Amino acid sequence: MNSRRYHLTTFGCQMNEHDSERIRGVLEESGWLAVDDAELADLLIFNTCSVRESAENRLLGRLGEARRLKNERPERLVALAGCFAQSRQAEIFDELPFLDIAFGPRNIGDLPALVDAAESSAAPVSSFEDTLAHSGELPSRRLDRYRAWVQVMTGCTNFCSYCIVPSVRGPERSRRPADIIDEVKRLVLDGVVEVTLLGQNVNSYGPEISFASLLTDLDAIDGLRRIRFMTSHPKDLSPELIEAIRDLPSVCEHIHLPVQSGSNRVLDRMNRGYTREHYLGLIASLKERVPGIAITTDMIIGFPGEKEEDFYRTMTLAGECRFDGAFTFLYSPRSGTEAAGLTGQIPSGTMKRRMGELIGLTQQTALANNELLLGTAVEVLIEGPSRQGGGQWRGRTRTNKVVNFSAAETGDPPEAGAFAQVNIDSVTSTTLRATQASGHD
Ligand code: SAH
Ligand code: SF4
Numbered sequence: 231m232n233s234r235r236y237h238l239t240t241f242g243c244q245m246n247e248h249d250s251e252r253i254r255g256v257l258e259e260s261g262w263l264a265v266d267d268a269e270l271a272d273l274l275i276f277n278t279c280s281v282r283e284s285a286e287n288r289l290l291g292r293l294g295e296a297r298r299l300k301n302e303r304p305e306r307l308v309a310l311a312g313c314f315a316q317s318r319q320a321e322i323f324d325e326l327p328f329l330d331i332a333f334g335p336r337n338i339g340d341l342p343a344l345v346d347a348a349e350s351s352a353a354p355v356s357s358f359e360d361t362l363a364h365s366g367e368l369p370s371r372r373l374d375r376y377r378a379w380v381q382v383m384t385g386c387t388n389f390c391s392y393c394i395v396p397s398v399r400g401p402e403r404s405r406r407p408a409d410i411i412d413e414v415k416r417l418v419l420d421g422v423v424e425v426t427l428l429g430q431n432v433n434s435y436g437p438e439i440s441f442a443s444l445l446t447d448l449d450a451i452d453g454l455r456r457i458r459f460m461t462s463h464p465k466d467l468s469p470e471l472i473e474a475i476r477d478l479p480s481v482c483e484h485i486h487l488p489v490q491s492g493s494n495r496v497l498d499r500m501n502r503g504y505t506r507e508h509y510l511g512l513i514a515s516l517k518e519r520v521p522g523i524a525i526t527t528d529m530i531i532g533f534p535g536e537k538e539e540d541f542y543r544t545m546t547l548a549g550e551c552r553f554d555g556a557f558t559f560l561y562s563p564r565s566g567t568e569a570a571g572l573t574g575q576i577p578s579g580t581m582k583r584r585m586g587e588l589i590g591l592t593q594q595t596a597l598a599n600n601e602l603l604l605g606t607a608v609e610v611l612i613e614g615p616s617r618q619g620g621g622q623w624r625g626r627t628r629t630n631k632v633v634n635f636s637a638a639e640t641g642d643p644p645e646a647g648a649f650a651q652v653n654i655d656s657v658t659s660t661t662l663r664a665t666q667a668s669g670h671d
């Protein structure tokens with residue numbers, strides 16, 4: 231066993247965060263140790279994202295430091311993983327000549343062999359082919375003791391016209407239900423109380439069983455208190471799933487349901503496969519059947535050809551849905567996607583003005599929703615001391631809202647991974663402030 235040291239930096243979505251846990255898992259299984267300080271590492275790995283230009287720019291900034299560290303100690307290895315590496319596989323070693331290793335999201339299992347090969351060769355080494363193996367079956371090194379991500383599917387076959395994910399992560403494939411259930415049982419035995427099921431479009435899970443049936447099977451696992459999932463796609467969200475959210479005790483009352491735009495013309499050009507009316511119908515049905523459900527979304531501003539009237543359709547939709555939170559993205563063309571060839575790019579000043587208006591509106595609805603919680607008691611899963619200090623603790627409601635709370639004077643002191651009841655005293659659009667009602671259970 232060697233005890234060489236690696237340093238890992240992750241960009242991008244939860245899928246990438248979870249892939250990084252697999253990267254840690256395979257490396258630590260072959261004797262590598264994680265270090266926080268890149269200067270001390272023998273191997274620097276960047277797990278990259280390509281979904282927006284801003285993610286790529288941040289990465290390129292960080293790679294400057296990697297080049298410096300490589301020059302300082304040439305035997306140090308630098309590896310690029312993830313979606314950006316996959317999308318630039320043809321030119322990556324020309325563009326970044328200090329790189330030793332590059333591999334895609336489907337090739338994490340190859341990493342130990344790539345490291346061995348890089349050590350014995352002067353030329354860079356890579357692995358990008360589509361393997362049928364799920365990274366879900368690789369060893370994983372979780373950063374959290376009581377919360378875990380579980381991959382239920384990989385890839386995506388939806389081809390939204392702006393999106394690079396299908397081309398970098400390959401076609402959609404579901405993991406077998408038995409493998410997922412086994413993994414969750416093992417996690418629960420290991421102390422996990424909350425799982426988040428991951429897939430680009432969990433609603434199209436199958437074909438062996440539906441996603442709602444998978445939730446039913448997972449809900450039956452003793453000791454699992456909370457199940458979350460993301461991302462849901464509006465075109466595949468079934469009435470059966472809405473009922474599962476309502477009826478299954480461990481399935482949390484929160485859904486992330488990206489709408490992208492409120493204009494049918496834009497939705498059609500985005501190839502999203504649903505209309506504004508369909509989306510509004512889903513929201514009405516979710517709110518009616520699952521009282522208190524929190525709904526969050528993603529919206530893209532400035533898709534090519536987005537007119538003022540299209541943007542206002544997005545504004546009125548957001549006003550009607552009264553979202554609890556929204557990630558708003560400025561459109562950026564990704565090469566190789568259908569939308570990159572569209573005319574009608576929106577000037578950046580217009581995009582920013584629209585973004586400001588949309589953010590203002592979603593903050594208002596989020597605040598109004600949170601105000602309805604004032605004076606109520608809610609259950610939180612404690613995450614640890616609050617970043618705000620002052621002896622405060624931080625927890626999360628079933629609806630995925632962050633709560634900063636002060637501990638009760640009696641009962642057990644708060645502890646990460648435990649549950650507590652708290653009374654909501656004050657709110658902002660993004661956080662709740664509370665007082666613990668009694669010691670945790
Ligand atoms: N599979 C998920 C999300 C994938 S990417 C889904 O379908 O909802 C996360 C978010 O990034 C998307 O929801 C979208 O809002 C945003 N996004 C993707 N490509 C983009 C691009 N080219 N420009 C701007 N935002 C983009
Ligand atoms: Fe991209 Fe659309 Fe797939 Fe989401 S559903 S990953 S936005 S192609």
Ligand code: F3S
Pocket residue numbers: 241242243244245246278279280281312313314394395399
């Ligand atoms: Fe995620 Fe970025 Fe890849 S959002 S799927 S890491 S392109």
